[in-house]
Amino acid sequence: MAAGDLVLTGLMAVLLVGIAALLTRIENWRSYTPLAGGGTATGETVVHREKPAGIVRWLTTVDHKDIGLLYGVYAVIAFAVGGIMAMLIRLQLVTPGGALLGANAYNSILTSHGITMLFLFGTPIIAAFANYFIPLLIGADDMAFPRINAIAFWLLPPAALLIWAGFFLAPVTENMIEPAQTAWTMYTPLSVEQTNPGVDLMLLGLHLSGVAATMGAINFIATVFTERAEEVTWANLDIFSWTILTQSALILFAFPLLGSAIVMLLLDRNLATTFFAVEGGGPLLWQHLFWFFGHPEVYILVLPPMGLVSLILPKFAGRKLFGFKFVVYSTLAIGVLSFGVWAHHMFSTGMDPRLRASFMAVSLAIAIPSAVKTFNWITTMWNGRLRLTSPMLFCIGFISNFIIGGVTGVFLAAIPVDLVLHDTYYVVGHFHYIVMGAIGFAAFAGIYYWFPVFTGRMYQRTLGKAHFWLSMIGTNVTFFAMLALGYLGMPRRYATYQFDGAIAPLAQVQTYHLLATVGAVLLFVGQLIFVWNVVQSWLEGPKVEDGDPWDLERDGMLDREFQWFDRKLETAVTDGGEDEEQSALTGARSDD
């Protein structure tokens, strides 16, 4: 113990001295002046007068576009990790006895899949788009607080390492520290009683990601309120900014609560407090706190993708978004009502039936704003001049999947139906239609739509379409099979399902599990194509020379971000053509 402490102390001392030395080289504390262009104190060559070169540039950047790209890369990596975990889950369930993993490994992977996809992919990919495009869309120079923006991003890598820590540490520590096996909801008393320190690490990681999300949200609210260009008013603020504004408000109220609840859980685990003990607050308190965060989290994840679709879909339908203000007001309605529905996740906990009834009422009411949006999107496409590009295909796929995911959700909002379907694969199918079929699809639509802006190059269209069709078919095969599994009574989260064929239709259950796995393989192949497409096109794709690659000018729908892109391309040309990679990644704003 003492030796370990000594080693840790030494390590920390070296780290601190190293950091201090590094900082004094970069920053002259004694007489601070902002460094002018030409060189930095580290003596690196500077390709652009705003930023240092090489990896230091990415570690020190406070430019919203760079941070957006960092968020994007981070989210795609997390998506890959979470996707591989999902594949392991699906392969395991091909046979009733489990084909691949032990029960503990399965539980670990199940837990990490959920947390990775929601907190390390979902929130960051939205932040990626928001960071890059909100300032451009509202005509701001940068975010209101560029440095806080950078801090929020840099909290995420440690958060990911902590959440996955158990996987790295289990082999080193002979399973002293294992990955958490609590499921992403971390229900007490299970999460208090698991002595595994991996749970603590995972909770700390979640806490950090929550801090990051909150800092980002404050920044977005401040930016949209105070940094808008003069001609951007509440009447013509674009739809994506509206959804990000609402999402940030939700984050502001929801994530600090999650953070506090996690701290309470950590105290219960390590310092013998009794917040969630039977003799204290009771285990159900955790569920209330968790879902008071958890349900707004659902809308935190889905509102900006809705905004993305509302922004992109009209561009390829050749028509303005039908009922723009309907979408704005319904976004706000979802934002408010999402805080009054949390206990619909807890209908089967035996809470008072009168309370259940009121949660059901609000849950049914919140279905309306979502449905309104769906009708608006469909009407936007009605009689439009549709261009089935990859982003458009993903938008249409979003609507299709969102309808299935949404309608299955309305049934779950009704108490009697929920009591039957609770904790079955029906629920899993329902929310995967939303998180993969809708949120994931909107993220892909955004990546393809803005790929020219991000990289200055065009993606490969055929691969984009292959990605779409594999994802669309894969999503529907996998998650529709899950809905059917739910109707057959298959409980969620189980590592095996060797139940008695006489009391439950085991043969059908296995068939649907097999189908779901086949769909997952399709999805997996599709995502491989996606990653290949993005990486190869970024490196070698044809350069975009037109500031309007989607031909939006014709319909008068060239938004600010593409106007900015156009100006940037022109500036690069008149400058005699900067090194293209640098000009693609840095702004040319100072040259304006």
Add this chain to the structure above:
Amino acid sequence: MEEQPGLSDQYRMSSPWPVFVALGLALSEIGVFIGLFPVAVFGLILFGGSVAGILTESGYATRPWPTLVGIGVLLAVLAALVAVLQLPTSAFTLANVGEGPLFTRLVAVVVAGAVMVAMGGAGSVAEQTKV
């Protein structure tokens, strides 16, 4: 915006501090909650130092040292308050460091605060004597 001196004409779009603020916060959380004394102390020092640095860089403070002292005092006082309110006076012994789970963590925070106060004090004294 005032917090970025010269940003409008300078466009200095990089800052070394955010990474270290984040790293400091992560290390202090791990140290304090998992109960790793050295990690807690160094994490908090890194966090406090980086906060002082970033505030100075962005023009909210002219020198980093008063901020460092302030954060140090704040942490030490908070930890001491928790200790006084939550623990019996009999627990306040040197032998208890490394024994009681809460006490050890609080000592770590107090130590980190004390070091920051010392660093801040030393920094400003050194600066005044040299210049």
Add this chain to the structure above:
Amino acid sequence: MALFGFEKDTLLDLTVNVIPLGIILFFIAAFAVVPAFGTDPVFTGMQFALMISMFLLLAVLTYYAGRAIEGAEQEQESLEEASAVNEPEGEVTGLEDGDDAEAELDDASADGDDE
């Protein structure tokens, strides 16, 4: 027509949030008329507090959002009238298309060299 001081167009836009408000109101009334699970001061109180607070919060937010958007719109219209700049396809008063056309057209036309 000036319900709550809104213009007719704005009122029409706001109907989208009247529907969820109506659903909540329906359940408030239904649960008040038929207390299927009996009444209990604590739980019945919480039951109605939940629904009523959601109703009020949504109504208030909708009201202020409508105010902000309508205010910004009027300001913009008066500006446009004053300067009479080139408005591409004068569809300003359409029911649904007019509103968003306005929003989008401004992006496209009003600014070429901002920032």
